[in-house]
Amino acid sequence: MTKSELFERIDADESKLTAIARELWETPELGLHEEESAATLVEALEDGGFDVETGVAGMPTAFVAEYGDGDPRIGILGEYDALPGLSQSVSADRDPVEADGPGHGCGHNLFGTAGVGAALALADAVDAGEVSGTVVFFGCPAEETLVGKTYMARAGAFDDLDAALTWHPGDLSTPRMGSSNALNSLTFTFEGVSAHAGGAPDSGRSALDAVELMNTGVEYMREHVSDDARMHYSIPDGGSAPNVVPAESTVWYYVRAPTREEVERNTDWLRDIAEAAAMMTQTEVSERFLTGCYDYRANGVVSELIWENIDTAGPVPYDDADREFAAELQATVPDERIESRLDELPEDLRDEVEGEALYAEPVAPYDHDRQTHGSTEVGDVSWITPTGQFNAATWPVGTPGHSWQVVAANGDFGLKGVAFAAKVLAGATYDLLADAERLAAAREEFEEEIGSDAYETPLPEDAEPPFDVTMG
Template sequence: MSKDDIHERIEARRTDLVSLTRELWEHPELALQETKSAELLATTLSEEGFEVDRGVGGMPTAFVATYGDEGPTVGILGEYDALPGLSQKPVSHREPVAAGEPGHGCGHNLFGVGSLGAAVAVKEAIESGDLSGTVRYYGCPAEETLVGKVYMARAGAFDDLDAAITWHPSHVSAPWKGRSLAMNSIEYTFEGQSAHAAQSPESGRSALDAVELMNTGVEFMREHVPEDARIHYSITDGGGAPNVVPAEASVWYFVRAPTRDTVERITEWVDDVAEGAALMSQTTAERRFLTGCYDYLANDTISDVLLSNMRDLGAIEYSEADREFAAELQSTLAAETIESRLADLPDDEREAAAERSLHARPMASFDEGTVMKGSTDVADVSWITPVAQFWAASWPVGTPAHTWQAVAANGDFAAKSAVYAAKVLAGTAYDLLADPSILERAAEELESTRSQEYESPLPQTAEPPTDIEVS
């Protein structure tokens, strides 16, 4: 079976793959609540002959599907969690399916299915005897909360991989070679003493005072941390009625920086501030580590193979009707939003993209040497095994992720990008298994790039948090 045969197999499944993307889109589920989504994908892979291991990393919605038992092992990562409050019909104006409900604003309904289509196609090539090796599909929940792959990594799920490949919907198509920010996510809960706030305030010790003191202390930290670090917080429990001194209050922090070591150093300082706030308010502080992740290390060796496969396939074949709907969605975006999204592109690509509602042709990486101001749990996998990923043009030019416009596209024409992604990933996996020397070079590159062996950022006592939502 040649690579062209693999592409033809995927094309023959186009209707089924698009149907899967729509089924996930119609039943969006939040992080660690993706019961139906995970079961749909896991069952589909099981029926295709994969051996499925469920409940990986202590998460019921995490699974690993494997086919093959010898030779190199290539993993294909899939995601399927949605975002809170982004319910949206596939129309060009804001209209939720159900107000306040989740929606697929990051395209994980496409992501999970595109990766599945690739895994099945590679399995068929192995089954036919034309490829030697093992293919794995990783059902990764809770990417939006940066939980899934981190807990799977702690469980050793990626330890024996020779490489992992993946993708993500976006507004353009290109390999992703930029770094990302490492991150810690921690909740601090203060315990004080309740009292009548007017009658006997001297009897109370306000946990909310502790939260506010902590936040003030962190604000004074900002001028003394690196400029490329980020510290964000949200008061998740600030007490109840004003006439009751709050006995309990909580604040949730993200600490981000370009390196894991810097995140750890800043986190230690934030911990000290929390203890200081507790001392000043005569309360006690409890620290709950929710999750943490590394910075992403793109593997150039495999990224170049991805780009070669993207260029062989050419542009995603969107129809005129797709472009018209995309233009309608694009018209609802602010001009400065589109300009901001286009600013990172090379001049020639920026000019070409600015003239289109959909810019579907593949381009070379435009983010190499940069650090994006966000985090991803794919990063942890990239410190364990060589990883490459790419963006696929799924949304109108200039569309940011986590918007209702992205949700509308993800439930409509963007399904075509999932089929395209399946072909790119399958072709890349084919190349890696057919030519193990690529994997050898990729491993050498990783060894020379990473500054240390991977150690999980999670305390051994940390458990997957089922009560957090991140958008």
């Protein structure tokens, strides 16, 4: 099976892949609870002859599927969790299918499906004798809470890979070369003493006061961390009625920075502030570490192969009706949000993209020096094995992720991005399986920049997947 035949195999499966992506879109499930979505993808892989292990790393919806034998072992990462509160029909008006229900506002219905499509096509290439080695698809749950890959990494799921590839829906089709922020996600729960806030406040010790003092301390901390560091918090439990001194209160923090080292330093400072707040309020504080992840490091060799295949496979075949609906969705996005997105682009690329609602053409890598302030647990994989990832244009230019407009796009014209992304993943994996020199070069770059012993899990030994947490 040649590369062109590999792409033809994916084209032949396009209707099946589209149906799977549509099924996931119609049954959105939150992280660590993606039972139907994971089962649908597992069934497709088992039907294709893959050996599948489920329940990886103590997560029922995490799985690893393998086809082939021996080295090299190339991994394809897939995700399939949805976001809370983003239920949306295929409409240019805000129209939830289910009030307050979940929706695929990050396109993971497309994400996991494209990876499965690539894996199935590659199995045929292995059978045909065109390439040798093992294709491994990783079903990674709970990306939105940055849980799945980090816990899978702690369990050693990625340790024997020679390289890994992944993608993400977006508004341009291009490799991702820039770095991301490392992160820790943790909660602090304060325990005080309940009392009548009007009749006997002196008898109480307010856990909410402790949370508020902690947050105030963090506000003063911000001046003394790097410009790229971030601390965000929410109060999931602040007490009940105003006339009852809260005996318990919880604050949830994300700590982000460009490196794991800075995240750890800032987290230690955060812990000091929590202890000080407890001391000031005569309460007790306990910590729950939910998850943590590394910064992403793009492997140049793998990313170049991805670009070559984006250029070959593109553009995504959108038609006039797709562009018309994309324009209707884009019109609901604030102009300043679109302008902010365009400002991120090099001038020549901005000139091409500006005024387009749907930009389907391949875009050469441009963000090599960019430090994004978001986080992804693909970063952990990139510290374990040479890793590359890319975006594919499946929603309107300038539309923010985690929005109802993205949900609408991913249930309509965005479905055409599945076959495109599958081709890029399959093509780059095919190249790595077939070209020992390119694979060796990827490993050499990885060893020079990171080293095989650099990764240490950010998770404490007693940390368990947070099944009760639905959004990060």
